[in-house]
Amino acid sequence: MHQKILILDFGSQYTQLIARRIRETNVYCEVHPCDASRRFIEEFAPIGIILSGGPASVAEDETPRAPQIIFELGIPTLGICYGMQTMAAQLGGSVENAKTREFGYAEVATKVQSSLLRDIHDRTDEKGEGILDVWMSHGDTVNVLPPKFQVMLGNAATPIAGMADEERKFYGIQFHPEVTHTLQGKAILERFVHEICGAGYDWNMPDYMEESIGRIRSEVGRDEVILGLSGGVDSSVAAALIHRAIGKQLTCVFVDNGLLRLGEAQQVMDTFSRNLGVKVIHIDAGKAFLDQLQGVADPETKRRIIGREFIEIFQREAAKIANARWLAQGTIYPDVIESAGGKTKKAQTIKSHHNVGGLPDTLHLKLLEPLRELFKDEVRELGLALGLPHDMVFRHPFPGPGLGVRILGEVRHEYAELLRRADAIFTEELRISGWYEKTSQAFAVFLPVKSVGVMGDGRTYDYVVALRAVHTEDFMTAHWAELPYTLLAKISNRIVNEVRGINRVVYDISGKPPATIEWE
Incomplete structure (x- = not known):
């Protein structure tokens, strides 16, 4: 105790x-x-x-x-x-x-x-x-x-x-x-x-890992567990922890919702299925998600639609697994806090998270959330204790709804393609310059507005992307990262030249508060 x-x-x-x-x-x-x-x-x-x-x-x-x-x-x-x-x-x-x-x-x-x-x-x-x-x-x-x-x-x-x-x-x-x-x-x-108070020093991740493995085994017994694998830090650590506890009783469902980062689907399958030996079902559901999001601009509505579609997919997949009794999620403390889903129910809702708030009765699954009480830094510590690769554990956070909340307004396939490529350039240049490790989270945001530009001798009228990079210890408050002007200039130049359809790049210098880290 x-x-x-x-x-x-x-x-x-x-x-x-x-x-x-x-x-x-x-x-x-x-x-x-x-x-x-x-x-x-x-x-x-x-x-x-x-x-x-x-x-x-x-x-x-x-x-x-x-x-x-x-x-x-x-x-x-x-x-x-x-x-x-x-x-x-x-x-x-x-x-x-x-x-x-x-x-x-x-x-x-x-x-x-x-x-x-x-x-x-x-x-x-x-x-x-x-x-x-x-x-x-x-x-x-x-x-x-x-x-x-x-x-x-x-x-x-x-x-x-x-x-x-x-x-x-x-x-x-x-x-x-x-x-x-x-x-x-x-x-x-x-x-x-x-x-x-006279407290000792008995709270640490290696001990927590063993305690959590024991709890999972005791709770789950011989039941099957399905987990929604996004490829982000939280779901990856949750998958590794549960797999350590119950092995082949875990089936991960990796849903490509059409709103992932560039090359992410292949990376997830390579890491988990081939290298870690985790049972992973890959579902390409991009068209289904984008069809549901057509014409929807409100961010909360988008989040609910994406969450609902995930649940429907899990429901179909769970029905195929005879002994599936649990749905595992990588829910962590900040998700719960911002959704006012904590035990107190007193905090104001900032934004809802698709993985917070329980499950519909029709799913007929119990919820398994082994990371629900952990902060992001604790999740990373746990990932290292589980033996996950350093690059995976310290990958920047990616929201559950994916690019759906990094495309302002209506989500369209063409917007997602433009954003994916711009975001990949931003990330690549941050890694090359050493700034990826110096920032806590960095990403591009697609703005559904066009601005006039000039390339060569011709006029352009194309879209705008915003870049966002922050420093934070807890993801509840954050300061914008003071990236060097020369780096920002290089990133902007590459995006405008390599991503046809974008002719302007801006940089977000808002802190949290008053802004949130994500734009939606």
């Missing part, structure tokens, strides 16, 4: 980042709703609890509160942002609407040497106080401390930016340690889980 940290979610878009940071410290944690029952919390038996941020205001009535039992268990508790505020209110302090809101970068000064922040700072000021560079996002503030608490941190805008009750090991911080903008955030969370 792993030592466990319980994260209670009050609806923040960044709650899962807390979980990711905790797991980076080799400690197991889970995220559950802030209104989890007393019985659940007692049975979960955490060695520490973290209360997340959230969009509500503690200063208002009928907003979420932490279960009272967490303050009675005698275990360390850390409140972050809203979590700190509800802790303060529930333990006898008070919260008010702040006179000065803080969103973004801020500096806070250490007021007492607490166990949580001892010797953790970015620099010291002339008074000898430790200064932390942090990321704030709050409109309310704690204005009266609960009994037994001391001010741990503060600044002019937020005098109580941190509070501590050392005797009960209760701590609250107004800023967000889980985001990379808080430079000492990882150190703070490490201090909390290892020194204050």
